[in-house]
Amino acid sequence: MSIDARDELRIRTKKIDFEERKKEQRAARRRYWFIRIGIGIVSFSLVSFILWALIFSPWFKIRSQAVRISGVNKWVSVTTIEKYTNPLIDRSLITILESQLEQQLDNIPGIAAAKVTKEYPHGLIVKLTEETPTALLYTEDKKNYVPVDSQARRLRTVKQAEVGIPIINVPTVKSGLRNETVQQSIKVLAALDKDLRSHITSTEAKTQDSITTVLDSGYTVVWGNASSMSTKQKIVTAIIAQLQAEGTATGTIDVSAPSRPIVK
Secondary structure, eight states: OOHHHHHHHHHHHHHHHHHHHHHHHHHHHHHHHHHHHHHHHHHHHHHHHHHIIIIISGGGBOOGGGEEEEOOBTTBOHHHHHHHHGGGTTSBGGGOOHHHHHHHHHTSTTEEEEEEEEETTTEEEEEEEEOOOSEEEEETTTTEEEEEOTTOOBOOOBSSOOTTSOEEEESOHHHHHHOHHHHHHHHHHHHSOHHHHTTEEEEEOSSTTOEEEEETTSEEEEEESSTTHHHHHHHHHHHHHHHHHHTOOOEEEEOSSTTSOEEO
16 A cells, blocks of 8 residues: 555544544534433422422412410400411411511500410410500590500400509590600600509699609609609608608608608
């Protein structure tokens, strides 16, 4: 075989090998993309199934009979709480944010604190801590009692007074809550500790700077307005202790000017 013939054969052999290599590469690329697409389809299907199972399936849906509410009282009805829990029924428990629901319930007048716990697979536990009303507004028009919290928000109306909750007389609830003197009285009562407030039988005021309370022990306290209440309360507590030690069961304690308290 001549040199030219050998060169021509070598060229043909290389050309044939090159074409075969290209075919192998194309086949490899096709296999690669088939595998990638297959993995993608399987992954998408798996994620879709998980999302459906967690959010849309009946496996984790909240059931009405599995919602348990405790801690409601005469000031807050179960119906009021259910306005927040009923819209959650048939929703996935996974999607519920306990902190969000707790914040909503905390904002209800009469609720001091709310604790929400999920109980898988279908339950929701709501535990409430009641807030004793700051005052009872006795309405002269309807002859009933409207409890209000420290922010002067209305609670559930009752027909009888409650021992340990101060009473403020008002012509009507609407006019009372608009009255600055009543607003200042509520602020004074809200600033007192629970124990002292529970001994107040009534609250009176001619002006917003002459808030006066009567204690069940027989003492009358003139607070003035709601300023410096921490200091005023300490002074009143000390004076009452001194009067009781002296055997004085009645008297008026004026701390409207806390730097110059007056005892009559």
